[in-house]
Amino acid sequence: MEKVIELKGLQKRFGKFQALHNVSFSVHAGEVVGFIGPNGAGKSTTIRILLGIIKRDAGIARIFGKDVWKESFDIHKRISYVPGDVSLWGNLTGGEIIDLFLKLHGGGSQQKRDSLIQRFELDPKKKAKTYSKGNRQKVALIAALSVDSDLYIFDEPTSGLDPLMEAIFQEEVEKLKKEGKAILLSSHILSEVERLADKVVIIRQGKVVESGTLEELRHLTRTTVTIETEKDIAELKNVVGIFDFQQKNHQATFSIDTRYLNEILLAATKLGVKKFEAVPPTLEDLFMRHYEN
Missing domain, CATH: 3.40.50.300 (P-loop containing nucleotide triphosphate hydrolases)
Structure with missing residues (x-):
């Protein structure tokens, strides 16, 4: 071009x-x-x-x-x-x-x-x-x-x-x-x-x-995940790559470092996944990262 x-x-x-x-x-x-x-x-x-x-x-x-x-x-x-x-x-x-x-x-x-x-x-x-x-x-x-x-x-x-x-x-x-x-x-x-x-x-x-x-920059901020499992989801809390873990019964919301996505998914499947939602970082997230720093 x-x-x-x-x-x-x-x-x-x-x-x-x-x-x-x-x-x-x-x-x-x-x-x-x-x-x-x-x-x-x-x-x-x-x-x-x-x-x-x-x-x-x-x-x-x-x-x-x-x-x-x-x-x-x-x-x-x-x-x-x-x-x-x-x-x-x-x-x-x-x-x-x-x-x-x-x-x-x-x-x-x-x-x-x-x-x-x-x-x-x-x-x-x-x-x-x-x-x-x-x-x-x-x-x-x-x-x-x-x-x-x-x-x-x-x-x-x-x-x-x-x-x-x-x-x-x-x-x-x-x-x-x-x-x-x-x-x-x-x-x-x-x-x-x-x-x-x-x-x-x-x-x-x-x-x-x-x-x-935007796709090139998305790696700079973490994806937000909401997941619901059949077994106790608290077992995910200490998995490498998971941050800001918040649990309510068998459902949890947390942010992930996408480098560890495969390991996180493997750990989650062992608990019987009933619901999985992933929201990629927005431009606002990226902007605020620099604004706040």
Whole structure:
């Protein structure tokens, strides 16, 4: 796949504060990369560098093989960007602002624009100063999605939207992915990232602490198991690889190190298994592991 975003050893300092330490990751065509981390982790700084808004101190930052600072004008012709807090011209209507954005970009589909206005249930005739945060967000999303770009950068795009509108956004992202577009998605809604992302990059205190597909990262947290047996389940308590054992009669819930799954299953079958449920770790589990540490 074509490498659309390439970051290697990215560094940025604000005075004495080191905002980014050797940040490296890539986004390919037809790929959704979830970019997550706690507030102040460096997500927005990274995105501003990608957009050519601020200059990096060191490292490589390219989009479409072009330098994001020196060739930002050419890059911007092929990207769409939605920030998490949208400011609009209060005396213009939502429809007028969307049309202005499309003209500034130099293209866009009127048919897609009209379809998205209906899907997101936006009243385009109302002035922007009357809009709620969610409606301001809809204006930016409609404008961005109406343009046929090669890269879409979303920084907390569903901030202020209700769950129904979040679902519509997710459907639109899945369409873009099928069309071979590259998408960088920064979001605090971990279920949204888990549903959409092919790869996850977790940043904390300006450093990338984990990156890879969800399946590649799941080994970092333990699977939760609930099991019911005919014989006394307490015999499982001391089996290697079992943690946080909690028993109620013949049923127990515990977490397991998947390296010892075979041994745990063999021990369980000797007790006569009546019920077995295994829940793999979620992205939230993985995120909280780094957040709490």
